[in-house]
Amino acid sequence: MSTDTSSQASSDALIDDETIRRVLDAGLASGADFAELFVEDVSRSGVSLDDGRVENLSSSRDIGAGIRVISGETTGFAHTADLSPDRLVAAAQAAADAANSDGGGTVTVELEKVDSAPAPVEVDPSSIDKATKVGLVRRADEVARAHDDAITQVSARYADNRRRILVANSDGVLATDDQTRTNFAVTAVASGDSGLQTGYESVGLSVGFELFDRYDVDELATNAATRAMTKLDARPAPSGTHTVVIGPGSGGVLFHEACGHGLEADLVGKGASAFAGRVGEQVASPLVTLIDDGTMTGEWGNYAVDDEGQPASSNVLIKDGILVDYMWDGNRARKEGRRSSGNGRRQSYRHLPMVRMTNTYLAPGDQTPEEIIAGVDNGVYVAKLGGGQVNTASGDFVFGMTEAYLIEDGQITAPLREGQLIGNGPKVLQQIDAVGNDFEMGPPGTCGKDGQGVPVGDGVPTLRVTELTIGGTAA
Amino acid sequence: MIDPDQLLGVASGLVEQAESNEQIEVACGHGVSTSVRVYGGEVESFTNAESHGVGIRVIRDGREGFASAGTLDSAVLAQTLADARDNATYAEPDPEAGIAEPDGVEAVEIDHWHDDVITMSPQDKIDIAVELERQVLAGDDRISGVRVSSYGDSASGFALASSAGIRASSRGTSASTSVQALADDGDRTQTGGAYDGARRPRDLDVGWVADRAVSRAVDLIGASKPTSRKVSLVLDPHLAATVVGLISGTLTGDRIIKKRSPFVDRVGETIATPALTVIDDPTDPESFGADSFDGEGLACRPNPLIVDGKLTGYLYDAYHGRRAGSGSTGSAVRGTRGLPGPGIQALSVAAGDGGSLDELIAGVDEGVLVFSLAGLHSGVNAVSGDFSVGVEGRRIVDGQLAEPIGECTVGSTLQRLLLDVTAVGSDRTHLPNGVSTPSLVVGDVMLSGAST
Numbered sequence A: 001m002s003t004d005t006s007s008q009a010s011s012d013a014l015i016d017d018e019t020i021r022r023v024l025d026a027g028l029a030s031g032a033d034f035a036e037l038f039v040e041d042v043s044r045s046g047v048s049l050d051d052g053r054v055e056n057l058s059s060s061r062d063i064g065a066g067i068r069v070i071s072g073e074t075t076g077f078a079h080t081a082d083l084s085p086d087r088l089v090a091a092a093q094a095a096a097d098a099a100n101s102d103g104g105g106t107v108t109v110e111l112e113k114v115d116s117a118p119a120p121v122e123v124d125p126s127s128i129d130k131a132t133k134v135g136l137v138r139r140a141d142e143v144a145r146a147h148d149d150a151i152t153q154v155s156a157r158y159a160d161n162r163r164r165i166l167v168a169n170s171d172g173v174l175a176t177d178d179q180t181r182t183n184f185a186v187t188a189v190a191s192g193d194s195g196l197q198t199g200y201e202s203v204g205l206s207v208g209f210e211l212f213d214r215y216d217v218d219e220l221a222t223n224a225a226t227r228a229m230t231k232l233d234a235r236p237a238p239s240g241t242h243t244v245v246i247g248p249g250s251g252g253v254l255f256h257e258a259c260g261h262g263l264e265a266d267l268v269g270k271g272a273s274a275f276a277g278r279v280g281e282q283v284a285s286p287l288v289t290l291i292d293d294g295t296m297t298g299e300w301g302n303y304a305v306d307d308e309g310q311p312a313s314s315n316v317l318i319k320d321g322i323l324v325d326y327m328w329d330g331n332r333a334r335k336e337g338r339r340s341s342g343n344g345r346r347q348s349y350r351h352l353p354m355v356r357m358t359n360t361y362l363a364p365g366d367q368t369p370e371e372i373i374a375g376v377d378n379g380v381y382v383a384k385l386g387g388g389q390v391n392t393a394s395g396d397f398v399f400g401m402t403e404a405y406l407i408e409d410g411q412i413t414a415p416l417r418e419g420q421l422i423g424n425g426p427k428v429l430q431q432i433d434a435v436g437n438d439f440e441m442g443p444p445g446t447c448g449k450d451g452q453g454v455p456v457g458d459g460v461p462t463l464r465v466t467e468l469t470i471g472g473t474a475a
Numbered sequence B: 001m002i003d004p005d006q007l008l009g010v011a012s013g014l015v016e017q018a019e020s021n022e023q024i025e026v027a028c029g030h031g032v033s034t035s036v037r038v039y040g041g042e043v044e045s046f047t048n049a050e051s052h053g054v055g056i057r058v059i060r061d062g063r064e065g066f067a068s069a070g071t072l073d074s075a076v077l078a079q080t081l082a083d084a085r086d087n088a089t090y091a092e093p094d095p096e097a098g099i100a101e102p103d104g105v106e107a108v109e110i111d112h113w114h115d116d117v118i119t120m121s122p123q124d125k126i127d128i129a130v131e132l133e134r135q136v137l138a139g140d141d142r143i144s145g146v147r148v149s150s151y152g153d154s155a156s157g158f159a160l161a162s163s164a165g166i167r168a169s170s171r172g173t174s175a176s177t178s179v180q181a182l183a184d185d186g187d188r189t190q191t192g193g194a195y196d197g198a199r200r201p202r203d204l205d206v207g208w209v210a211d212r213a214v215s216r217a218v219d220l221i222g223a224s225k226p227t228s229r230k231v232s233l234v235l236d237p238h239l240a241a242t243v244v245g246l247i248s249g250t251l252t253g254d255r256i257i258k259k260r261s262p263f264v265d266r267v268g269e270t271i272a273t274p275a276l277t278v279i280d281d282p283t284d285p286e287s288f289g290a291d292s293f294d295g296e297g298l299a300c301r302p303n304p305l306i307v308d309g310k311l312t313g314y315l316y317d318a319y320h321g322r323r324a325g326s327g328s329t330g331s332a333v334r335g336t337r338g339l340p341g342p343g344i345q346a347l348s349v350a351a352g353d354g355g356s357l358d359e360l361i362a363g364v365d366e367g368v369l370v371f372s373l374a375g376l377h378s379g380v381n382a383v384s385g386d387f388s389v390g391v392e393g394r395r396i397v398d399g400q401l402a403e404p405i406g407e408c409t410v411g412s413t414l415q416r417l418l419l420d421v422t423a424v425g426s427d428r429t430h431l432p433n434g435v436s437t438p439s440l441v442v443g444d445v446m447l448s449g450a451s452t
Helices: A017-028 A085-099 A130-147 A217-232 A252-263 A265-269 A330-336 A369-374 A425-430 B004-015 B074-090 B122-139 B206-219 B237-251 B253-257 B318-324 B357-362 B414-419
Strands: A034-050 A053-071 A074-080 A151-169 A173-192 A195-205 A239-246 A290-293 A314-319 A359-362 A378-390 A396-408 A411-416 A419-424 A432-435 A445-449 A452-460 A463-471 B022-039 B042-060 B063-069 B143-162 B167-184 B189-198 B229-235 B278-280 B303-307 B347-349 B366-374 B386-397 B400-413 B421-424 B440-448
Touching: A017 A034, A017 A053, A017 A085, A017 A151, A034 A085, A034 A130, A053 A085, A053 A130, A053 B074, A074 A085, A085 B042, A130 A151, A130 A173, A130 A217, A130 B074, A151 A217, A173 A217, A195 A217, A217 A396, A239 B440, A252 A265, A252 A290, A252 A314, A252 A359, A252 A378, A252 A396, A252 A425, A252 A445, A252 A452, A265 A330, A396 B366, A396 B386, A396 B400, A419 A425, A419 B386, A419 B400, A425 A432, A463 B386, A463 B400, A463 B440, B004 B022, B004 B042, B004 B074, B004 B143, B004 B167, B022 B074, B022 B122, B042 B074, B042 B122, B063 B074, B122 B143, B122 B167, B122 B206, B143 B206, B167 B206, B189 B206, B206 B366, B229 B237, B229 B357, B229 B386, B237 B253, B237 B278, B237 B347, B237 B366, B237 B414, B237 B440, B253 B318, B357 B400, B366 B400, B400 B414, B414 B421, B414 B440
Parallel strands: A053 B063, A074 B042, A239 A378, A359 A452, B229 B366
Antiparallel strands: A034 A053, A034 A151, A053 A074, A151 A173, A173 A195, A239 A463, A290 A314, A290 A359, A378 A396, A396 A411, A396 A419, A419 A463, A432 A463, A445 A452, B022 B042, B022 B143, B042 B063, B143 B167, B167 B189, B229 B440, B278 B303, B278 B347, B366 B386, B386 B400, B400 B440, B421 B440
16 A cells, blocks of 8 residues: 655635635724634545445535634634635624624734644545445445345445645634544444344444555444344343443443533633533542543544644543533633633534533543443443534433443343433442453444534543443343 | 525536537535434533535437535536536446436426524524523423424525536525434333424524423323234325335336336235325415525426326426436436435325324224334335334324334335325425325234233
8 A cells, every 4th residue: 555645735825814814804893802823625435235236436625714703702704615715804893793892903924834644645645546435335245145144234434535624713823734534434234033133334444545454344244143143042131220331442432422622711701611620520430530532543533634724632530539620712711811722613614612521531440340340230331432412501321332241249230222321410420430451442433412413533441330220121 | 604506507507518429417506404403401512504406417419417505606617517527437338328408398487595694693593402492391290301402594596507408406494493302211211202393593493392292202101012913004195205205116217117016016906995186286385395496497387196096197307307208307316426316305294084193093903103213214115015114103003092102113115104194184384394294003913022
């Protein structure tokens, strides 16, 4: 496989400095406190296979700019797909009008380039022949189907995207980033006496086509097929409260939902978080150290600078059970007179930034996974979690278990059908009584908040919760 | 400013570049929207947005390629067409691949355009969200705050042209307002969300939204985890729409052809209680999902899915209809950014004889009046039918509303839910999400909370 970084290094500037100044001046002309220009250029390509057929090759290109003007408590926002200087200035005026600023005067903005290096990409996905990408999804289909005659349907999807951004604002920030992400997913359907069951496997990293140096498509397809087959023999999950052991990797979604969202400063500021006003308090078991880290090289939720031009950073949220800090974007940080933690993100130039997680993970502890499972007489082992949802105000959260087993007398036994787990974040954090010495990052995720989706990662070691409610159908 | 004819001109111009051995279909969209968020009586953000989009599908030698872009700039349009053609060369040939062929069905005229969305002043739009927040805060002493009060509207145009001779265009407006109320009982904060949508701002019922958000939040104060037991769920039209929508989503032709639905090969069988009749009917002008044309430019038509409990059919776009041998049911849904696929447009559940929501509650011995369902994307498997979702609401004991409950789930399967509908209300309502349905009661559902 060839290595090519030249096409990224030589890319043109998204917009020139003179235009940036004109736009910011227009945003500030009527006396606003803050103006920001966000420019984005995203290209995507994807190949999907379903029903034994490569059914869709797609590509898309999206270029545009969003202009934000803040006056007092009010944010005005306008966006345009037309990057001509006149259209950008008009959008800046529209944003300033929407911010309802009055007054006037001119402000000269001195732009200072934020020192940040985009993540290196070894193999630019756009340099790879489409036929090679097609070959990957075909291979996944063959391998999953060959796994067992009971595998009756397979879908596979390859996707890559490159996102270049530029952020400039009236505080003098000028920052750029160039983000490449590549991902691959396989779903297998197994058919048996109990009906249809599904198995899913996905991987994704902030890297180029070298993703496939790290992951073997055959293994991914086999994993998906095996999960579907296992569930053909699954029994209904129990209902009621049980001790639950969560396996390494995808269990990170538990923390994402149980407390991650509740530690976002915008929700905290509005009293819509069960963790408001609790910095310095013991909010979790002393075994819990939770970190949000946008600088984990190659991980799905990574970036060099956030969508407000702040460098990504590693932020300890909970240390040995004590709440250390929330996550911040520029807007919330300004209100509190502190620095952003580099968590200001947006789905696209059409959206306003807000506080978002990056890669959220639980630091490993010192017990072996075997010890943790052996300590359970009667419970549930969740090997793979799906998505979840939280009500940050009450702290109640749910997440789906897509691969789970009973634990009987310290042993993992019968597979269980899918079900939801439900808990209350502040309570569950206190009920973690074991954290393993293993650790994995989970599959790539898309986190939704107020209608915006952004890529996030999470990870955990094996951990045990003394009491979670399992939404099964068995009494 | 929204000009469907102009969009159709752009789409037709691209289609005319089709070579003799290829099919081209072009979808163009143009929209303007306003979004206001209010907090503490002040505008938190005000967004003015305009967006364009084009999606081009090319089929050559049975190979399909697609490309899209977020602008109607002519250089980008040319590049997007070239990309779609290039993508097609790598696809697998499929004899059924292709765009929709006109089928002679006459389209129903649907007019969902109101100038008010464009002409209303920004301040009047802001005032809607400010008033909603004010009414929520004044609604009850136990309301501790409002997370966000918002107003949004959009005006959009869409055009579709294809080398099969299809030329379709439409335009429409919509407005919505929503709020999330917070109620604090000292120990725990409860939330109550509500929204309303309409074709124009003046049809929004701000008072109703405020009342619903306040009562939902306040009624949950003191909610506790119930013990696990079998219950009946009482779903008002909003919640019934969610559940019926999930189930009907498994009746789309792609899932059927690819054998990814619990209802494959079951037409003619009884899959639901005889009291249940479900039709997807975008020709009903009263429905918020009404439309003249589907996403491939064919006329929309009523499609019965379940009649008196029997499964009568599935929803198809052109491709899956060809594979099924039945043809399209005019059920293609799409934006400009993706390929069309079969989907629900304007689901309609027939009214029953169960009476009002209060009468349905009075008929339940042990149940839950559902306020909200959580985790629908992670707790519902549309292939196996497994259904397990978080629930908040009020217990029903002997026909009376009892204590609030939370931190619990309800579980069943999609197949069982249909058969377990025990009462269908008479209160059929057209909801802003395009579903029209009465309240429903579903029996024999496992409520999972504290172990007994």
